[in-house]
Amino acid sequence: MSFASASAWLHANWVEKVRRAEALGYDVLSVPDHLGLIAPFPALSLAAEATERITLGTFVLNTPFFNPVLLARDVAALDRFSGGRIRTAPGVLIGTHQEIADRVRECRERYGITYFTLMEPDMDAFAPVIELLR
Numbered sequence: 001m002s003f004a005s006a007s008a009w010l011h012a013n014w015v016e017k018v019r020r021a022e023a024l025g026y027d028v029l030s031v032p033d034h035l036g037l038i039a040p041f042p043a044l045s046l047a048a049e050a051t052e053r054i055t056l057g058t059f060v061l062n063t064p065f066f067n068p069v070l071l072a073r074d075v076a077a078l079d080r081f082s083g084g085r086i087r088t089a090p091g092v093l094i095g096t097h098q099e100i101a102d103r104v105r106e107c108r109e110r111y112g113i114t115y116f117t118l119m120e121p122d123m124d125a126f127a128p129v130i131e132l133l134r
Helices: 003-023 040-050 068-081 097-111 123-133
Strands: 028-031 055-062 086-091
Touching: 003 028, 003 040, 028 040, 040 055, 040 068, 068 086
Parallel strands: 028 055, 055 086
Antiparallel strands: none
């Protein structure tokens, strides 16, 4: 399967799933922010376009992987595009530095992600994200 046909298949299946969730009466559709899975904001943007009522959101966002200003910009734009239906759950990496390093190593090995670098969780760096998202 080529990249183009795989993308078209993924697009069609995602649209079908979110429309079905809304048709079945679900109130909320949430997506994870996890390496190796579809990125949450493109998925939510497509879901917003394909639905009218359902609240759209993320499970816990791995905010240390985002630039705080760009994250706030993307969430605000997506919220406007969706008519105010976006909910997010900003978070920080939890665990000892070694536990986080082990999870990063696992992602590299399992998904072949070689560009990923580990950043020390920093609550001071996390504070601007919350302020920008308010």
